[in-house]
Amino acid sequence: MNNGAAHTPESSRDERLDEIDRTLITALQEDGRLGYAELGELVGLTPGGARRRVVRLQERGVLQIVGVTDPLKLGYRSMALIGIEVNGDGDVTEVAAALDAIDDVIYVVASSGSFDLLVEVIAEDSSALFDVITRKVKRVPGVARTETFQYYAIHTHRFQWGTR
Numbered sequence: 001m002n003n004g005a006a007h008t009p010e011s012s013r014d015e016r017l018d019e020i021d022r023t024l025i026t027a028l029q030e031d032g033r034l035g036y037a038e039l040g041e042l043v044g045l046t047p048g049g050a051r052r053r054v055v056r057l058q059e060r061g062v063l064q065i066v067g068v069t070d071p072l073k074l075g076y077r078s079m080a081l082i083g084i085e086v087n088g089d090g091d092v093t094e095v096a097a098a099l100d101a102i103d104d105v106i107y108v109v110a111s112s113g114s115f116d117l118l119v120e121v122i123a124e125d126s127s128a129l130f131d132v133i134t135r136k137v138k139r140v141p142g143v144a145r146t147e148t149f150q151y152y153a154i155h156t157h158r159f160q161w162g163t164r
Helices: 019-030 036-043 047-059 092-100 126-137
Strands: 078-086 105-110 117-123 143-150
Touching: 019 036, 019 047, 036 047, 078 092, 078 126, 092 105, 092 117, 117 126, 126 143
Parallel strands: none
Antiparallel strands: 078 117, 078 143, 105 117
16 A cells, blocks of 8 residues: 655654644554544644644645554465565666555565565465465566565554654
């Protein structure tokens, strides 16, 4: 799921949050279903004022409110992290965009170390996972090498880390 913009530490540094923004974000990390009246009461704003703040955070790309699921509990029996090395003359951003276009890819991260990209994929079963990796991911132009780390279970999936 790509909202069209790459998120890097450098692009996020310019985003200034005040105490009201931080409180709203923390409250929504704990319960994304909170209403604007509850949020407004929490930070001393009217429901409309809280709504405007939340919408502004969403428009700035600071906040996204979604239902978080566990793919392994939704019928996807195979999930993996794939480390991808982009070939020397390949463009990491172009490879990431091509991977983003694959429906089975749910997360793409540019990284350092042995891999240029880390890609999370889901599949209905091991056979489908094999197809995703060999027929889709490895065929993306610029992909030089992959290493797959198949998941057995998701131990920690944290979305409550607060704000700075």
